Amino acid sequence: xxxxxxxxxxxxxxxxxxxxxxxxxxxxxxxxxxxxxxxxxxxxxxxxxxxxxxxxxxxxxxxxxxxxxxxxxxxxxxxxxxxxxxxxxxxxxxxxxxxxxxxxxxxxxxxxxxxxxxxxxxxxxxxxxxxxxxxxxxxxxxxxxxxxxxxxxxxxxxxxxxxxxxxxxxxxxxxxxxxxxxxxxxxxxxxxxxxxxxxxxxxxxxxxxxxxxxxxxxxxxxxxxxxxxxxxxxxxxxxxxxxxxxxxxxxxxxxxxxxxxxxxxxxxxxxxxxxxxxxxxxxxxxxxxxxxxxxxxxxxxxxxxxxxxxxxxxxxxxxxxxxxxxxxxxx
Numbered sequence: 001x002x003x004x005x006x007x008x009x010x011x012x013x014x015x016x017x018x019x020x021x022x023x024x025x026x027x028x029x030x031x032x033x034x035x036x037x038x039x040x041x042x043x044x045x046x047x048x049x050x051x052x053x054x055x056x057x058x059x060x061x062x063x064x065x066x067x068x069x070x071x072x073x074x075x076x077x078x079x080x081x082x083x084x085x086x087x088x089x090x091x092x093x094x095x096x097x098x099x100x101x102x103x104x105x106x107x108x109x110x111x112x113x114x115x116x117x118x119x120x121x122x123x124x125x126x127x128x129x130x131x132x133x134x135x136x137x138x139x140x141x142x143x144x145x146x147x148x149x150x151x152x153x154x155x156x157x158x159x160x161x162x163x164x165x166x167x168x169x170x171x172x173x174x175x176x177x178x179x180x181x182x183x184x185x186x187x188x189x190x191x192x193x194x195x196x197x198x199x200x201x202x203x204x205x206x207x208x209x210x211x212x213x214x215x216x217x218x219x220x221x222x223x224x225x226x227x228x229x230x231x232x233x234x235x236x237x238x239x240x241x242x243x244x245x246x247x248x249x250x251x252x253x254x255x256x257x258x259x260x261x262x263x264x265x266x267x268x269x270x271x272x273x274x275x276x277x278x279x280x281x282x283x284x285x286x287x288x289x290x291x292x293x294x295x296x297x298x299x300x301x302x303x304x305x306x307x308x309x310x311x312x313x314x315x316x317x318x319x320x321x322x323x324x325x326x327x328x329x330x331x
Contacts, residue, residue: 023196023224024070026077032195033188033220034067037179041071044177045078054107055079056176057130057157059115061164063303065221066181068160072111075158083109088117094125098135098150106153115159116166123171130157130174162299183218183307186210192220193227197242202231204242211247217260217304229254259308259327268292268301269310273320273330280317 025031028038028045048055055075060068069085076083084100091097091112100110112118118126129135133152159175161167172178184192190213197204204227212230216223233250234242255263271289272279287294292301302318305311310324 022199024073025195026074028074028078030195031067031070031074032191033184034071034181037071037181040177040179041075041078045075048079054081054154055109055156057159057174058177058179059159059161059164059167059172059175060179060181061161062181063183063219064162064299065219066183067220068181069111069113071181072109072158072160075156076109079107079109079156081107081109081156083111085111085113087113088115091118091122094122097122097125098137101129101135101152101155102150104153104155107155108153109156109158111158111160113160114162115171116161116163123168126157127170127174183304184220185218186213189213189216189218189220189223193223196224196227200228200231202227202234202242204230204247205244207244208242208247211244211251215251215256215258215260218307219304222260226251226254226256260304261327264292265301265305268297269305269320269324270328272311272318273325273328278325279311279319280314282317286318 028042031038044055058072058075060071062068072085073083075081082105084104086100091100104110125135129152133154134149135152137148137150157175164172164180190209193204193209193212196202197209208230212223212226216226230242230247230250233239233253234246237246237249239246257266261269268286268290271286272281275289276285281289283294283297286292287297290297302311302313305324306313308323309321310327312319312321
């Protein structure tokens, strides 16, 4: 197998467009952060090679932008396997999934992003495929219909989701390896930014790197995006080196404050505190009040606000903390 054969069968241009492919690490050694997960994956890869078997099915879950897709590509390169990339919403019919599965070869990897959005019928086809490496196809209709079992090569399914709670128990239980990706710390983000700056030929001083890392919401995807936008400001204002002055101006003009919060986060926090007296308020209520859809609130806004300690979730709803009140200078 050629490990650089990446086929996108999603019907879209890409599943992770915000992160330039050139910035993705190619091996576990290049991958920065998530040390516990890297250590485990290294053992599983080595064991599979020694047994000359494909990897067990893997599930990565966690907030957006932490490297789930990147890890899937790293696993393909580390095992010298081909990888086919798709997403849950792109597989609308059972036939779509069967077509993908029957095109695989031994030890191939199929990566399904947002796997929790697979339809129930499509999901049920995956059960025998994951367990028995076979799919059942119904031929004909009515009394004359019969079921044919089609054998599949021994493949590895890597699933990624931001909402692991929405995965059914039967689906979760069929993954032999499950890892939760957590937010990065500022030192790890700074290392990622140094690596990205070298690849993009950006000359940036340490102070600027630290400032971008501080405002990156502990997320590599956001850190790389901010770095590229700061580079744009440096280009327009003819600053050869990305320094403190141009970095502060760029981040300020983009509305990213010293905590990494943007206008969306501030609107959410102000709504919770000022309209609902700090809570408790439910997700649907906040969605109606802010005009943000519920998935954006639960998957994008709230994880980082909880990480920073500005809000907390209770059985009755979302509640602003003392830190959240101090952030808005409200007593």
